[in-house]
Amino acid sequence: xxxxxxxxxxxxxxxxxxxxxxxxxxxxxxxxxxxxxxxxxxxxxxxxxxxxxxxxxxxxxxxxxxxxxxxxxxxxxxxxxxxxxxxxxxxxxxxxxxxxxxxxxxxxxxxxxxxxxxxxxxxxxxxxxxxxxxxxxxxxxxxxxxxxxxxxxxxxxxxxxxxxxxxxxxxxxxxxxxxxxxxxxxxxxxxxxxxxxxxxxxxxxxxxxxxxxxxxxxxxxxxxxxxxxxxxxxxxxxxxxxxxxxxxxxxxxxxxxxxxxxxxxxxxxxxxxxxxxxxxxxxxxxxxxxxxxxxxxxxxxxxxxxxxxxxxxxxxxxxxxxxxxxxxxxxxxxxxxxxxxx
Numbered sequence: 001x002x003x004x005x006x007x008x009x010x011x012x013x014x015x016x017x018x019x020x021x022x023x024x025x026x027x028x029x030x031x032x033x034x035x036x037x038x039x040x041x042x043x044x045x046x047x048x049x050x051x052x053x054x055x056x057x058x059x060x061x062x063x064x065x066x067x068x069x070x071x072x073x074x075x076x077x078x079x080x081x082x083x084x085x086x087x088x089x090x091x092x093x094x095x096x097x098x099x100x101x102x103x104x105x106x107x108x109x110x111x112x113x114x115x116x117x118x119x120x121x122x123x124x125x126x127x128x129x130x131x132x133x134x135x136x137x138x139x140x141x142x143x144x145x146x147x148x149x150x151x152x153x154x155x156x157x158x159x160x161x162x163x164x165x166x167x168x169x170x171x172x173x174x175x176x177x178x179x180x181x182x183x184x185x186x187x188x189x190x191x192x193x194x195x196x197x198x199x200x201x202x203x204x205x206x207x208x209x210x211x212x213x214x215x216x217x218x219x220x221x222x223x224x225x226x227x228x229x230x231x232x233x234x235x236x237x238x239x240x241x242x243x244x245x246x247x248x249x250x251x252x253x254x255x256x257x258x259x260x261x262x263x264x265x266x267x268x269x270x271x272x273x274x275x276x277x278x279x280x281x282x283x284x285x286x287x288x289x290x291x292x293x294x295x296x297x298x299x300x301x302x303x304x305x306x307x308x309x310x311x312x313x314x315x316x317x318x319x320x321x322x323x324x325x326x327x328x329x330x331x332x333x334x335x336x337x338x339x340x341x342x
Contacts, residue, residue, distance in 0.1 A: 029134065029152055029242065034235040038125060038159035041233055041250065041296045042332045045069040047325035052083055056319040058180075058217075058312060059093040059173045061085050061110045067325065069294075077118040077163065083323075084111045093174040097214035102203055104269040107174040108216035116167015118227055128158035130232055132245035152238075156247065159231040165224065165254060172218040175313065177268070178210065180280065183315045188213045190279040191268055199268065199275055215268050215277060219312050221260025221284070227252055233296050248296035258286035260311035281314035290321075294328055301326040 049065035065083030072078065085091040088098060097107040133149045181188050188211065189198040200211045229252040236245045261284055265277040288308030294300065302325035309317040 027240075030239045031152075031154065031236040031245070034237055034244070036157050036234040038157050038231045038233045039074065041071065041231060041248075042298075042330035043071045044333055045294055045302075045328055045330045047294070047302050047328045049083065049323050049325045052321065052323035054319055054321045056173075056310070058175060058310075058316040059091070059110060061092060061173075062090045063110075065112075065323065074123050075120055077120070078115075079117070079167075080115040082111075082113050084109065091174070093176050093214070096176065097174050100212045101214045102212045102270070103199075103214060104271075105215050105266060107214060108172050108218075110171070110173045112169070112171040114167060114169040114223075116165060116223065118163040118165045120161050121164055122162040123159070125157050125159050128156055128232070129153050130156045130234060130247040132236070132247060134238065134245075135243045136241055137243070152245075154234070154236055154245070154247075156232055156234040159229075159233075161227075161229040161231070163227040163229065163254075165227055165256060166222070168220070168222050169258070169260075170218070170220045171310075172216065175215050175217050175265070177213040177215055177280075180313055180316060184281050186279065188268075191275040191277065192279075193273045193275050197273060197275075199270060213268055213270075216266045217312060218262075218264045219260045219310075220262035221258060221311055223256040223258050223288075225254060225256030227254035231296075249293055250296060251291070251293045253289075253291045255289050256287065256308075258288060258308070258311050260284050260286070263312060265313075282312060283314045283317060284311050286311040286317055294325070294330075296330065297328075298330060300328045300330070302328045 045068065047067040049067060051062070052065055053062045054060065063083055063085035065081060067081040068079065070078045088095045091110045094107040094109065101107070131151045131153050133151050135149070177188050177191075181190060189201065191213075192198055199213055203209045203211050229250065231250050232247045234247050238245060263282045263284060265280055265282065267277050268275040286309040288306050288310075290304065290306035292302065292304035294302035304323045304325075306319070306321040308319065310319050311317065
């Protein structure tokens, strides 16, 4: 009986697989190439980022940003980026400090700025292929949602760029000293004033609660690393009433070394005394790996992500970042036309 049941299950599975492999719409298609020019991309991309989220061990935060990228011929790429939190509630340590701090330091708003350039060490073209979904206007709405799309592999050119990256960055943030000193195997009493005083162990208003100390930090440094980009810019016109297929993705991965010689941690102010921050261990070295993708369209969207160790407080540098850009405006900055005399 078990053998018969097993045979029926195998037979049924094979039948389903055969049916799935022979859909009525899975017929060969022909297409006409409209263009295949990975070097003919726009030169300027301006991106508004309505949302980013950053899991930063020194200060979890979320907000918005603005980014610009400029391709200078086939030699260089320049980029600039800025972001900040929406409100205090999206700046975790600042929000906690505002509600719980026992010291006189004003919590700083989280800000991040970056600018740099990528030199194209090698910029070349290769043969490749792209996979495009076949879509008809009749597939709109629930019909498309319930459908398993079919796709066609189209030969195309791909542009590859090996790049060398160099730039600078700056960020400032609030810091939770109780958590930081605990992570470094110390207490906030390690911070001393010039006359040898230390911060209280407990709150003056409640001797059973731990004294809460917060301060601010600003970090300025440079990054250097390498990147690789893949650029496709192809469009085809399918037969059988399928919609035009387009693949115009500009995708980049990168790996950077971060060095921040300028790390400033504010001293703690309490009852008119200043308690030195020298006991707080910092690290000037970090690294990151990331990726970003955008599309060669006048109006579009983009995405990006990073993970790494950021220079700053020792032991509190890990971060993971995700950012979404919409809308993205791009242009080739060429507004001239040919003119002929009569």
